[in-house]
Amino acid sequence: xxxxxxxALIIGTEILNRRREDSHFDFVTKALSRRxxxxxxxxxxxxxPDLIVDTIKFIASQRDSILFSFGGIGSTPDDHTRACASIAxxxxxxxxxxxxxxxxxxxxxxxxxPHAICMAEVPKNSDMLENHFNGMPAFSLENRFYFxxxxxxxxHPMVEAILENNIEDNTPYYRYTLEAQCRESELIDxxxxxxxxxxxxxxxxxxPNGGWSLSISVASYNKELARExxxxxxxxxxxxxxxxxxxx
Numbered sequence: 266x267x268x269x270x271x272x273a274l275i276i277g278t279e280i281l282n283r284r285r286e287d288s289h290f291d292f293v294t295k296a297l298s299r300r301x302x303x304x305x306x307x308x309x310x311x312x313x314p315d316l317i318v319d320t321i322k323f324i325a326s327q328r329d330s331i332l333f334s335f336g337g338i339g340s341t342p343d344d345h346t347r348a349c350a351s352i353a354x355x356x357x358x359x360x361x362x363x364x365x366x367x368x369x370x371x372x373x374x375x376x377x378x379p380h381a382i383c384m385a386e387v388p389k390n391s392d393m394l395e396n397h398f399n400g401m402p403a404f405s406l407e408n409r410f411y412f413x414x415x416x417x418x419x420x421h422p423m424v425e426a427i428l429e430n431n432i433e434d435n436t437p438y439y440r441y442t443l444e445a446q447c448r449e450s451e452l453i454d455x456x457x458x459x460x461x462x463x464x465x466x467x468x469x470x471x472x473p474n475g476g477w478s479l480s481i482s483v484a485s486y487n488k489e490l491a492r493e494x495x496x497x498x499x500x501x502x503x504x505x506x507x508x509x510x511x512x513x
Contacts, residue, residue: 267328267329268329268435269302269329269330269331269432270305270306270327270328270329270330270331271293271297271302271303271304271305271330271331271333272304272305272306272307272308272324272327272330272331272332272333273289273290273293273304273306273307273308273332273333273334273335274307274308274310274320274321274324274332274333274334274335275287275289275290275307275308275309275310275335275336275415276310276311276312276317276334276335276336276337276346276415277309277311277312277335277336277337277415278311278312278343280309281309281310281311287309288417289333289335289417289420289421290304290307290309292417292421292424293307293333293424296421296424296425296428297428298438300428300432300434300435301434301435301436301437301438301486302432302434302435302438303438305327305330306324308320308324312337312343312344312345313345314345314348314349317337317345317346317349317353318349318352318353321334321349321350321353321354321410322353325353325354325410330409331409331410331411331432332409332410332411333411333413333424333427334346334350334410334411334412334413335413335414335415335420336414336415337349337415338384338403338404338412338413338414339384339414340380340381340382340383340384341380346412347359347384347386347387347388347404347412350387350388350406350410350412351387351388351389354388354406354407354410355388355389355390355406356389358388358389359386359387359388359389360386360387360388360389361385361386362385362386362387362391362393362404363385364393364402365384365385365387365393365402365404366382366385368393368400368401368402369381369382369384369385369401369402370382372399372400372401381401384401384402387404388404388406390406391404391405391406392404392405392406392408394411394412394413394423394427395423395426396414396419396423397422398416398418398419398422399419401414401419403419403420403423405427408431411423411424411427435486436486437486437488438484438485438486439484439485439486439487439488439491439492440482440483440484440491441482441483441484441491441492441495441511442480442481442482442483442511442512443480443481443495443498443499443502443509443510443511443512444478444479444480444481444509444510444512445478445479445480445481445498445502445507445508445509446476446477446478446479446507446508446509447477447478447479447502447505447507448469448477448479449467449469449477449479451479451501451505451507452467452479452481452498452501452502454501455497455498455501458494458497459483459494459497460490460494462485462486462487462490463483463484463485463490463491463494464483464484464485465481465482465483465484465494466480466481466482467479467480467481468480468481468482481498483495483498
């Protein structure tokens with residue numbers, strides 16, 4: 266696989282209607298950054314089977330994609346992710362994973378039946394993901410698509426373990442940022458000079474006195490290219506006599 270493209274899929278109507286606050290996006294971006302990776306996309310969607318299937322298919326269609334999916338793998342009627350993952354990535358059928366089944370039975374005893382044992386029904390050829398919080402396993406497919414509980418206490422250690430054991434660290438992502446006292450239009454010519462391999466963003470804002478401020482950020486895996494691209498903005502600001510500050 267080339268440099269992977271990471272995606273987060275956060276499933277839960279309770280997040281969209283604000284009954285719960287999401288913490289997955291913030292966690293995943295920071296966990297990836299520590300290892301030289303970045304998030305290419307994040308989706309928060311409701312517990313709708315068709316939408317879940319379509320979103321998983323879209324992520325899977327992206328070259329070298331890796332998915333961290335949170336939520337919907339339990340045993341209640343609104344937990345659709347196991348079936349949806351099978352439709353999107355396998356043959357649409359669920360099978361009992363004997364390793365997961367044994368762990369659920371050992372953990373819950375008679376309470377495993379009739380409902381909790383359903384969590385052992387996963388897409389064919391799934392691998393088990395250990396859950397060190399309460400022992401109830403999650404699952405993955407193809408070492409690319411990871412389906413975890415919605416509870417951060419369970420899923421976040423799983424993500425850390427996946428990054429540690431399954432995914433190589435990338436070279437550092439070098440970022441340079443400045444704040445300029447100007448409108449966005451003042452630097453459009455500089456923006457047009459950004460080369461391939463450089464991510465840049467321009468974030469304007471209105472300051473309290475009614476003027477404008479602009480945050481420019483340039484980043485690349487190539488440190489020299491990132492710095493050279495950043496200097497294009499500095500040179501333009503100096504030429505125009507615009508005040509700016511470089512952020513750490």
